[in-house]
Amino acid sequence: MALLIMLGCAREMPPPGARPDEIPPSIVRIRPAPDSTVVDFDGALEIRFSEPVRIPNGIAREMFVSPMETYESEVGFADLRLRPEDGWRDSVAYCYTIPTDGINDLLRNGMEVPVEFCFSTGAGIQETSVEGEVIDILTGQPLEEARVIFWAGPDSVPYGAISDSIGRFVARGLPPGEYEAFGFVDRNRNMIPDRELESHDSASVAASADTPAELRFVLVAPDTTPPVLARGLVVGSETVQLEFDDYLLNPQPEEPGITIRDSATNEALEIVASLIGSADEVVFPLDSAALADSIAAADSAAVADSAAVGDSTAAADSAVVEAPSPDSAGSAASDSVTEEDPILPSRFITVRLATVIDSGTYRVSVTGAVNVRRLTGGGDTSFVAEPEPPSADSAAVGDSAAVEGDSVAVEQDTVPPAPDSLDVPGTPPDTLGVPPDTVRRRAPRGAGRARSPGLRAKRRRE
Incomplete structure (x- = not known):
């Protein structure tokens, strides 16, 4: 029993020594066949894959079908069957787009490219084509999986398309005629544009087998108030x-x-x-008045410089110096x-x-x-x-002036005073500039010689 439980819980893996499966699943059969006409069709659309696949719940919503329908889906081991909830319409061309993401094999290899095909329930498939792009107005970037729907009137069949990874879409098989087209982000996935809730754009287009039509939808979020x-x-x-x-x-x-x-x-x-x-x-264009003032200021400065140098030729040349025109600046x-x-x-x-x-x-x-x-x-x-604060340059100038003033004061304080030794009588010339206290402690040489005999007699008695 324990062994059976372990085997039941084991992961699906390739046999030992075998290379892992890297081949994505593909579609090997579609019934009714693409581009075929089946009158009074009452069965299910069958799509068979090349190997067992994982098909997520709600795949019918992930697929895109034109006309816009709500589908019942039935998933098998390697196949998918679809049927409209309200039955197939008579004499209508159905076109499908099966997305690449969402359908994987057992090793999670996904389909490489979307699959598109059409079949008809009575009328021939028209050779009409309406192409275009869907972008976001705020970013200018293409929108993926945006829906485009075409209405010819209140009771008409709603045809449609879906945008790819670069925002492009193609609607095929539309009966020739005039349509009101809507591009929108289907956030609530009800397959109709809710213009009060979802970003959308609209346009009028004529579907014709002779001339392909091109549309460009710029999606804008809903808004009912003016800018303030x-x-x-x-x-x-x-x-x-x-x-x-x-x-x-x-x-x-x-x-x-x-x-x-x-x-x-x-x-x-x-x-x-x-x-x-x-x-x-x-980027504003150059103002003509400001440009004229700058040209005049540049010319007058050049003339003044040339006059100071004394070169009359330079003064004449400065008069013909041309500044770039506003047009050239704008073109640049x-x-x-x-x-x-x-x-x-x-x-x-x-x-x-x-x-x-x-x-x-x-x-x-x-x-x-x-x-x-x-x-x-x-x-x-x-x-x-607000008033502008003083610039850093003016503050620097003020600081430098204060520094210069302080340096003058320092220089004045460092001037040495006149030496007091000039007033001491009997001071030899080589003592000029010596501090006064040093001069006073030195005794005259004559006084020293007068006391020397007494000192010698004292030393002899000792």
Whole structure:
């Protein structure tokens, strides 16, 4: 009994010495056959694999079927059978996409490529094709497993497709005609776009056997409120950044109306330009007025230098020095951005002013701002411009002046005083500059010789 239990719990492994199975499963039979027509079909769609497979529960939801249907599934040892809950429709072409992930063999080797096929329950399979891509509007990146559905009217059959790993989709077999198409992220997996809950986009398209159609869906999250100005922030001496509670279209259909006033004087500040994006992302074109001032300043400086040197030729040459034009500067800036870079929405508008912002409180008003759902809004708010702290250069200059003053005082303190030994009578010339106490302790030579006989007599008595 114990041996039987151990064998029952053993893992499925290849025989000893055999190479592990690395071959993924494949589909060896489909009934009804691909591209076939079966009138009054009432059986189950059968898909047989090349080896035993693991098929997860809910595989019918993982597969994509056009027309959009809800399926009952039955899983066998190496096969899968599908049937619509409401039965097969008459004279309709059914197209299937079996995904690569989810279906594995017993050693977890997955299918390598998706399998697509169609069959018809009466009408011929149309040679129509609608292709396209699905991307996220906020990131500009392709969306995988996004659904696309095609409706020709309220009571029409819903056809569809699903996007691959690079956001591409292909819908085949649509009856020729006009359709309203929806691209969406099917988060609740009910296979219909819930426009109040799921990111989606829509477009109109004509399916025709003569001309393939191309669509591009840019999915946007649902939104029913216009954008509102949240705050303003000074991000430079001449730059203000306006933040909204929603993402704005980039570029805007029309330039929003922006007014910035000094709250103390009610004077409106002159705005040079405004761009969608945060201040670290946008690049303003050169201002023509500022460019003219800089050219004039450069010319006058060059003329002054040439006059100081005395070279009249240099002065003449400086008059014809040309600065780059605004157009060339703008073209250089545009060249730095590759065509592949997507233009993404942003919650910011960056405003460049004509003059430096003084410290104080300012009132800003915005109208005509359009969000990614094309709702128009704006709003009012206030911001404060703080006074700029003293620059490091000016502080360094002040410190250096103080150091220089201190050094002068130190130099004055180090001047030696006049020696007191000059006032001591009888001091030899070589004692000049010796401290006064040293000079006073040295006795005159004459006094020493007068006492010497007495000292010698004392020594003899001792």
